[in-house]
Amino acid sequence: xxxxxxxxxxxxxxxxxxxxxxxxxxxxxxxxxxxxxxxxxxxxxxxxxxxxxxxxxxxxxxxxxxxxxxxxxxxxxxxxxxxxxxxxxxxxxxxxxxxxxxxxxxxxxxxxxxxxxxxxxxxxxxxxxxxxxxxxxxxxxxxxxxxxxxxxxxxxxxxxxxxxxxxx
Amino acid sequence: xxxxxxxxxxxxxxxxxxxxxxxxxxxxxxxxxxxxxxxxxxxxxxxxxxxxxxxxxxxxxxxxxxxxxxxxxxxxxxxxxxxxxxxxxxxxxxxxxxxxxxxxxxxxxxxxxxxxxxxxxxxxxxxxxxxxxxxxxxxxxxxxxxxxxxxxxxxxxxxxxxxxxxxx
Numbered sequence: 017x018x019x020x021x022x023x024x025x026x027x028x029x030x031x032x033x034x035x036x037x038x039x040x041x042x043x044x045x046x047x048x049x050x051x052x053x054x055x056x057x058x059x060x061x062x063x064x065x066x067x068x069x070x071x072x073x074x075x076x077x078x079x080x081x082x083x084x085x086x087x088x089x090x091x092x093x094x095x096x097x098x099x100x101x102x103x104x105x106x107x108x109x110x111x112x113x114x115x116x117x118x119x120x121x122x123x124x125x126x127x128x129x130x131x132x133x134x135x136x137x138x139x140x141x142x143x144x145x146x147x148x149x150x151x152x153x154x155x156x157x158x159x160x161x162x163x164x165x166x167x168x169x170x171x172x173x174x175x176x177x178x179x180x181x182x183x184x
Numbered sequence: 185x186x187x188x189x190x191x192x193x194x195x196x197x198x199x200x201x202x203x204x205x206x207x208x209x210x211x212x213x214x215x216x217x218x219x220x221x222x223x224x225x226x227x228x229x230x231x232x233x234x235x236x237x238x239x240x241x242x243x244x245x246x247x248x249x250x251x252x253x254x255x256x257x258x259x260x261x262x263x264x265x266x267x268x269x270x271x272x273x274x275x276x277x278x279x280x281x282x283x284x285x286x287x288x289x290x291x292x293x294x295x296x297x298x299x300x301x302x303x304x305x306x307x308x309x310x311x312x313x314x315x316x317x318x319x320x321x322x323x324x325x326x327x328x329x330x331x332x333x334x335x336x337x338x339x340x341x342x343x344x345x346x347x348x349x350x351x352x
Contacts, residue, residue, distance in 0.1 A: 018186050018294050021214045021287050045342035046189045050286060051301055054247075057341070062348040069350055079222075102247075106305050111324070114282035115301075118218060119189050122290070126186050133219055133283075137274050148352045156279070173225070174213035180230040182237055184316045 020125040023168035027130025028082040030162025035087050039127050043161065046123035047092065047116035053108035058098040059116055060153055062091040072146055073158065076139040082132070086162040091136065091143065092117055097152040110137065113156035120159050130164030133157055188293040191336035195298025196250040198330025203255050207295045211329065214291035215260065215284035221276035226266040227284055228321055230259040240314055241326065244307040250300070254330040259304065259311065260285055265320040278305065281324035288327050298332035301325055 044061055052058065064070060065088045073089070074081045083089050094109035117133050124131040136143055136155035143155040212229055220226065232238060233256045241257070242249045251257050262277030285301050292299040304311055304323035311323040 017210065018188055018214075018290055020186055021291060022217055024219070026219065041342065042185065044347060045340050046186075048343060048346060049190055049339060049341040051192070051194065051289070053301075053303055060346050060348065062350070062352070064350055066350045104306060106303075108303065108305075110279055111282040111303075114279040115286040118283040118286040121219070122186055123189055133221075135221055135274075135276065135279075137276075138272060147348075147350075150352065153352070171217060172213050173217040174209065175216060178216060178228050179212060180228065180315075182230070182232055182234045182315075184230070184318065184321070 020122045022170045022172055024121050024125040025168055026132045027164050027166055028132050030086045030130055030164055033087065033163045035129065035161060039129060042127065043120050043123045044090065046119040050112070050115040050119045052112045054100050054102050056098060056100060056108070056112070058094040058109050059113060060093045060095060062093065062147055064089045064091060069146065076142050080134045080158060083158065083160045086160045088161055090120065090159045090161065091147070091155050092157045092159060093149065093153045093155045095152055096154050109154060110156050117157045117159055124161055125168060128163060129161055130166060132160045134160060188290045190338045190340055192289050192293040193336055194300045195332050195334055196300050198254045198298055198332055201255065201331045203297065203329060207297060210295065211288050211291045212258065214287040218280070218283040218287045220280045222268050222270050224266060224268060224276070224280070226262040226277050227281060228261045228263060230261065230315055232257045232259060237314065244310050248302045248326060251326065251328045254328045256329055258288065258327045258329065259315070259323050260325045260327060261317065261321045261323045263320055264322050277322060278324050285325045285327055292329055293336060296331060297329055298334060300328045302328060
């Protein structure tokens with residue numbers, strides 16, 4: 017079984033060591049290989065290493081401040097103009113992005129890279145302006161990454177009270 | 185590295201073998217152990233084995249018909265009344281649910297269980313009526329599961345064109 021499903025943890029302090037290119041590629045690949053509703057694959061990833069950019073992002077919301085202490089973050093976005101008629105009024109972009117983020121967090125854990133999923137949907141316009149994103153590119157999550165010495169202990173949130181059988 | 189990140193595939197035909205209780209527990213646990221925005225943990229899971237219920241779900245939308253040929257499905261829902269003020273007007277329930285689904289698909293793959301993520305947000309009221317869900321319980325995804333003889337080949341969707349550096 018995949019131990020990282022139970023050892024992944026939100027990590028908010030990191031070593032200064034830069035992320036190796038091959039490790040970054042693995043994490044980005046894990047994200048882009050996540051499933052997508054109706055095989056739409058609308059994701060776009062922005063790798064953020066620039067210190068000034070990170071400092072500005074840190075001001076967007078209280079839970080993203082620690083990104084300045086990490087070597088890099090990845091902004092997971094989707095192209096909202098890439099849609100199919102099946103979607104009707106629903107927007108599956110944030111769901112696709114979330115599956116990708118989860119893959120990235122697991123891949124990072126396997127590489128002894130600490131990670132934290134911070135949400136970007138509360139700061140869409142601020143990100144679009146800062147990073148020159150077209151209006152159809154919607155940021156969903158900022159994945160903050162960095163090597164860590166922390167140990168990832170097994171955690172199991174199974175809860176019988178949250179499991180229902182055939183009906184409520 | 186976690187090979188299932190690249191070998192998971194949408195599977196829509198299954199063996200008749202029932203899912204073992206311990207395998208189901210592992211999959212449900214993987215879902216509930218996924219991260220949740222601001223540690224809100226709003227998910228509720230409905231395990232669906234009843235043939236009549238599956239037949240009705242098969243009529244909800246064209247892409248869910250194959251659920252009748254699987255031994256069980258799990259409807260991943262969230263409680264929209266379980267919110268924190270941090271969320272403002274945003275609803276992170278579907279994002280939490282999507283991270284959980286991705287964990288479940290990966291755990292299933294590791295157990296040689298085929299899986300397919302079908303979307304439920306287009307059929308919220310139909311599910312609520314069929315399964316007697318309270319109005320605050322929102323179904324996001326139906327995860328269809330069954331043992332399979334199919335091989336899961338490595339697939340890598342890394343695409344340099346979707347990677348941006350520091351800005352668009």
